Amino acid sequence: MEKDTLGHPTQVSVVIVDDELFVRRALRAYLGMSSQITVVGEAKSGQEALELLKTISTDIVLMDLQMPDMDGIACTEKLVALYPEVKVLVITGHITDSYLTSALMAGASGYLVKDAEPGVINNAVLEVSQGGNPLDPQVASLLVERIRSSKPESDNQSIPQVDLTERERVVLNQLCLGKNTKEISLVLFVSEATVKHHLANLMRKFQVRDRVQLAICALKGKYV
Template sequence: MTDATPIRVLIADDQALIRVGFRLVLEAEDDLVVVGEAGDGQEAADLAVRLHPDVVLMDVRMPVLDGIAATALIGRLAPDTRVLVLTTFDLDEYAFGALEAGASGFLLKDAQRAELTSAIRAVRRGDAPLSPRITRVLLDRLASQPPAQPALPDPTGELTEREREVFLAMGRGYTNSEISQQLFLSESTVKTHVGRVLAKVGARDRIHAVILAHRLRLLDDDEPMPPVR
């Protein structure tokens, strides 16, 4: 995608008025275009396959197919499309389920206009639009889960020593700025390493890199997490 190419967005929500509101907000932005609307999860998955949106705004509680199942289906059928989950409560179990199903982040439905548009752009870049508090809760949930059975194959063998350090820092929830300070690198260098790490381990974005690092049990439980801000 070039800077001149607008981000293609599909809106999935069972309430028509909410879809209209989101459309009005997004279409006021020069770099965002709404390519379709869906009233249930199955329709969202069908349109994702047909329309190839860059980002789907996905309500988690919808008829026919809920947002979690729809997110997983989109991940299988339209792997280049990223999903940004919309939820009413920031610690909603449905939202965490959607992240584990393949969503790239979640956002409150009452988010301000700038938060919504920034989150869409972040998801398209492969960044994770989650607050530090939500990231910490996600990390705690992952750390408490039992090891995967059978053990997952470890895709980190191709990482350089520096890339592995960046991957483990990402797994602990550190931002690019925090990784920069921790490893004494410029933020631009960290950004380059992050892109290479995601490609090598097959993670779609930072959220899935975090999930992968924990499921592979690569992190020392005694390592301090970044502070909640």
């Protein structure tokens, strides 16, 4: 991934994985609208995607879920194990608890629906490239409901007890509402850099690696 002097990506490479040709063509056209994104390959199944990644490198894989040979969940799990530097952004027509939970547990960095606007898809790709975890608003709401309605589990004991500032609690609350960095910055009237700083501190305090895990910990631990 090419970066500028401030560490921001100037060029992000993407592989599209979907079994429908017209969907791959549409996504390629959408991504082509951004000068920062380059599509470097396509695959029509999870198995084909893994074979393709043996021959090319990419920053992000745009992953469908229901495919022949190997579905997107199984492919995501194998992909993040084999290529931990590659991020997976799910884009699917399925908004269900089982798909969402399985995709995130498999290691997906974000979850979008296929009827998202081209600009939303492009922004999500760029957000993932910078370490973000974009979730479609419908998906974010589903995740919040799923966690809040779940029965207490034994692993809840592993959630750290941490002291939070009032501003950190506000940032956490906005994160759990599905807001991205820019949206949180607008709510708080601060810069995106400030929001990223708060999120980095929160991830360190909760001992998690990404924003999805941070949201899960915040909800399970009833911090919001």
